[in-house]
Amino acid sequence: MSPIITVSLAAFDVLWEELRLGSPPYPFQIPSYGETHEERSRIRAAVHADLEERGVTERGRVAQPIAAAMALVARPHIQLDTISTVDVQAAQSSMLRAAAAARGRDAVLMVQEGQMVRLEWTRDTALAASIVSLLPPTKAGPGQEVSLPAGLVGASGDGRPAMPQMAVTRRTAASVSKDQQKVLATMLEPAVLRLGQIGVGLYDERGRVRRLPGMSWFDNAAGRYYSVVARGRDGQDWATVCPGDGSRMVYRLGEMIRTAR
Structure with a gap:
């Protein structure tokens, strides 16, 4: 897989809104940051300053490869997704939300863990492997089907x-x-x-x-x-x-x- 971007939930919220992609798809939970218009504007300005420095945005616009990846997540032809708890004792802090989405031969893996979201290019033939690889590795248990x-x-x-x-x-x-x-x-x-x-x-x-x-x-x-x-x-x-x-x-x-x- 090839990394695209890793951003905070607040940055992802701003980028998603500016690309006008609608509500984030299942299984993600992306909060909307800023209770007032003024607070939202301050968050947007801070996010843009950081993303511009990182090359995620160019003159206030989302870089094309990142915009294309997010659009694919919003409108796939096929999607494999997971909501998983990788440690039941840790509860919410160990919650994994992810989706591997494909449209034609293009495919993207999106992962939400904690306060961060990351996007990676993957193969349209490897959607299942992309999702399963996120789970903690372990052996099959004893027993039979x-x-x-x-x-x-x-x-x-x-x-x-x-x-x-x-x-x-x-x-x-x-x-x-x-x-x-x-x-x-x-x-x-x-x-x-x-x-x-x-x-x-x-x-x-x-x-x-x-x-x-x-x-x-x-x-x-x-x-x-x-x-x-x-x-x-x-x-x-x-x-x-x-x-x-x-x-x-x-x-x-x-x-x-x-x-x-």
């Missing part, structure tokens, strides 16, 4: 994946074999250290989005697990929970995108 009706783990198949380790119920346990119950217990009972979800959105030329069933992931002391929802041959949505390291997650996400296209 288990599939069960999506409704039993709170997964609706609407593009917002449920967190399976939080949603398995007595009803779930009663609906699978004893061997599957043991496998699920191995994967889902230990304390969660990190967790998140990865979503997939396909956009038409009017900006309307079709969300695909995404992927949930979580880490415990034994390793990493993920779950996905897919339509079975019986017409029913099935949730699959399984161990998975980064390479398996990238492959599964790529498979989902290829099928949807």
